[in-house]
Amino acid sequence: MNAQTQTYPETLPAEFANGHTAWTSPSNIALVKYWGKYDNQIPANPSISITLSACHTKTEMEWSAAENGPEVEFYFEGKANEAFGNKIKKFLESQLPQRPYLSGMRFRLGSENTFPHSAGIASSASGMSAFCMCLVEMERRVFGLHTDDASFYREASVLSRLASGSASRSVYGGLVSWGAIDALPETSDLFASKYEGQVHPDFQNLQDSIIICDRGEKSVSSRAGHGLMKTNPYATRRFEHARENMDALLQAIGEGDFNRFAELVENEALTLHGMMMMSYPWFILMKPKTLELLDIMKQYREQHGIRMCFTLDAGPNIHLIYPESEKEKVHTFLNNEIAKHLPGNSIIFDKEGNGPVKLK
Secondary structure (H helix, E strand, O other): OOOOOOOOOOOOOHHHOOEEEEEEEEEEEEEEOOOOEEHHHEEOOOEEEEEEEEEEEEEEEEEEEOOOOOEEEEEEOOEEOHHHHHHHHHHHHHOOOOOHHHHHEEEEEEEEEOOOOOOOOOHHHHHHHHHHHHHHHHHHHHHOOOOOHHHHHHHHHHHHHHHOHHHHHHHOOOEEEEOOEOOEOOOOOOOEEEOOOOOOHHHOOOEEEEEOOOOOOOOOOHHHHHHHHHHOOOHHHHHHHHHHHHHHHHHHHHHOOHHHHHHHHHHHHHHHHHHHHOOOOOOOOOOHHHHHHHHHHHHHHHHHOOOOEEEEOOOOOEEEEEOHHHHHHHHHHHHHHHHHHOOOOOEEEEEEOOOOEEOO
């Protein structure tokens, strides 16, 4: 069962009226992008991502009884954050028809990231998935639901999707898809799935070095950007194109064709930002530094024949994706050719990760 069909009690049992749990959940970087959705957080096209390791959010959740819930008290890196608390409260209120027990609950949440907040490293994905892992963990303890791992993680993915679409993919490690793919019957628009297809050794344990080109808040939220796809004249073709790229990318991953993989991943990144520029009103999330460093990367790759490619999230920062066998060469490039153009500590050396971890 998922959050659409599960029946939940009206109230918490008295002996479980108070408690706490904590999870850490990673960010992810999409290779085929999710940009555009239908009602109820249904994606307009399937996407696939790499779950990261170093970039994650740690969330601690305490729960107690309340008369007029759901009440939410949220702290980000030790400071009260009313805006994000209200976002979580709104999400919980949307769940009241399926989860009536929430009306009698109060949550105190403390969260911290290992990366810059709202700077294109999918902080919403890691943050919301970490919270949803905590919520489903609470339901497992209190109601005895989601007791097997398969149903637990699927429920967490369903909830994460409803909270923040791409968060559904952070629930699993490795390569993760979200959205129905014809060739993969286990996939769904309602939840993400760990990719179980053929993966060539070159694409196992992919590396991701993140170049922080700008640390500021994004000028346009991803939620607003998704909304603008409804009036984008190129949207229908974009959704078709994403499906074509998905099929081709999975073939490249299975065959070990990195050149084809790079073409597709970079095309997806540039198409994502092209959709932003072709929206009404248009907007640009890349920064001058983004373009400057992409040009340097492209020239260096052509000169040295390194197998690396870039992608961009919905923000200004660059993710360099490369096989583990290229790690030393790419790190040399980043340290010698890229770091000098940036302030200190502007490169995060990350890699494919294993997914969320229960802390308590």
